[in-house]
Amino acid sequence: MNIKNIYAANSVLEMIYQLMDHQFRRVVEKDYSLFEKELVKVSDSVGRKLAQDVFASRCYPQVALSAIEGYMFNLDEDITTIDQFKKHDKQNFFNKLELGENPYALDKNIKIQSFIDKYIQIGAIANTVISRSHAHPWHCEQIISSEDNELVPITKGQGLFLKGEDYQESELLLKQNEIINSVKKALMSQAGVDKILVYKDIKIVVLYADYDIEYYNKNLEFQYIQDCLTDWGYIFDTIKIKPVKENRMNVEAVDAGIANEFEQFKKEISKITEEYDFVVACGLSDSYSTRNLGLKRGFRQTYSILNNYIDDNKFYIYFGDLRQPISNFQKKYYENNMAKGNRVFRLENRAVVCYLPGCMQDIIINMTMWIKPMLKSFKEQKFHSPDYKVAVLTHDYYIDWKEGKRNTIRWAFVTQFEPQDADKFSMKKNAEITIFDTDDIRPDNIFFFRNCNCFIPIKKIDGDLKAGDHLYYLEI
Known part of the structure; x- marks a missing residue:
């Protein structure tokens, strides 16, 4: 199967991998022997990473089965x-x-x-x-x-x-560093395991830095981010802070209580990055007028991505201050049980802050394409890609590439079913996708989402799109 937008999909993967490899390596690729551990009930263990091997507390079957x-x-x-x-x-x-x-x-x-x-x-x-x-x-x-x-x-x-035919008491069930899913949890429950030792989970917070004014805020985007994290199964806190207040000489202002002095703002940011490991932040558009009032004022910028898919759609990565002294550790590499070499890694314990300053369309793209795989990679300590799926285009589609533009996003509707009569549906051999023309729709306009359920990354190098082309898409 030839995927038409393979270059666009791969460019996203490469960008995420590059980010994880070069920018996160010192924060994400951690030596677990240095990490804190905690004892948790098996009933609360889904999504956690084992800090030691797990053995059966009883055999199974416990008595003979028919x-x-x-x-x-x-x-x-x-x-x-x-x-x-x-x-x-x-x-x-x-x-x-x-x-x-x-x-x-x-x-x-x-x-x-x-x-x-x-x-x-x-x-x-x-x-x-x-x-x-x-x-x-x-x-x-x-x-x-x-x-x-x-x-x-x-x-x-x-x-x-017979009793114990599947496994015996004290037999190895799961190995250290495995991620617990619902099946592994069921296995431990069946084996009578009540509590397990896991690495302490990452602490996540959704941070909102904006004005509490009826007609000037990003409350909708703030709520959407929370809904995404809930839908993906994460536990998180939410914090709202006020933007920075400018003090200008010879200018008297009536304080409306909607902004803080910079020192107070910085103090709140420092506290957040001290207490939390992964911060998803929004608030204030990334404009010339507000560039020194929000999170861009509070952090040293270490990495940024200008998607160039939709105008002004930006995504920033910041790191918090060091929370522990820098430490180094060696990792040995083996081939055929023979040591091939060592590599020294530097561990910097810092919070990772992802700043999404755009409007709703931008937030939807950034949460789906960047935050979801990055957060999963950070949590599980291994690379994860976006959840690409494949569908067949139902029509020809022409893109008017403006000068200098090489990438774009197209909103679309994908379906796997087709109606047969009034109350019956059948599965299509391939999911089918229809692209909408949304070039003139503002990034804060989400009314058209009534008719779409996914988006498609496309690069100019992918060429013209024809009916019957297979395309990668991301569900929203």
Whole structure:
């Protein structure tokens, strides 16, 4: 499959990787032996990184499971005669459940037989299971003796998954540095693990630096960032601070309480970067008039990306002050179990601040294309790319490339379904995408989002777009 906008998609990947490799390396590529650890309950462990290996606290299955659907018995010995078979009273495991009784509350001294499904924990009340076809001649012989009833012996212990067949107590479940997901959490719960040692999670905050004025603020963007982080499963705090107030000689001003002196502003910023590891910040457009009033005034700029996809769409990275003395550590590299060399890494414990100063369209792009993969990379300590998906373009689309412009974003609608009639839908072989012409739409206008659900990065080098082209897109 040839992807038409492969150059645009790769340029985003390269930019993120370059950022992570060169700018974040000293902050992100950390030696975990230096990190603080904490004990957490398995029930609260999804998304955390293990600080040590995890071992099973009990075996599984804890008791034998029925391996087949059929009849279970608690045998003292193999059954070879009908007289032995008749000694086992018929019970009904599932009837007892339906009546609200406990089917496991049986006298172990009573010989029983009962119908049972597969994968039921029966080890406490039975030790043998046979299939229906195996049991049928025995049941017939019990009613009417006949030479036609071919009685195959019932062997004690057959038809079971034995205790501890999956894993034994103290067996290794998960290795250090694994990220816990819902499946791994379920495994630990099944194995009786109650608490695990993990590295302390990164602390995230959404920072808002803007005026609290009805017609001049970025409250909508502030809320959208929070909604994204919630949707992605992150726990975070929110903080609002006032912008910087200019003091001009011979100018008297009526203080409206909407701004702070620079020293107070700087103090609040320093406190935030001391307490939090990853800051997603918004507020104040990145304009000539406000460049010295917001976050650009409060940080030493260390890296910036001018997307050039939509006019004035900017994205900045800042680092906070050092929170611990700089430390160095060596990392050894091996090939075929042979040491190939060492590399010295420098660890600087600083907060990472991502500043998104634009309007809603800019925030949507930056959160999806930059913040989501960067935050995941920072949290899991490995590179993650944007969540690209592929769809087929339904129509020709011409882009009027303005002089000097080499990149653009196009808003679009993608669907995987097509209606068959009034209340039926079918899956299309390929997702289909339709591009909207939004060149003249302001970056604060989100009314048109009623009709779109994704965007497409495109580079001039990708060439003209034709119906049937496969395109990478990012869902919003």
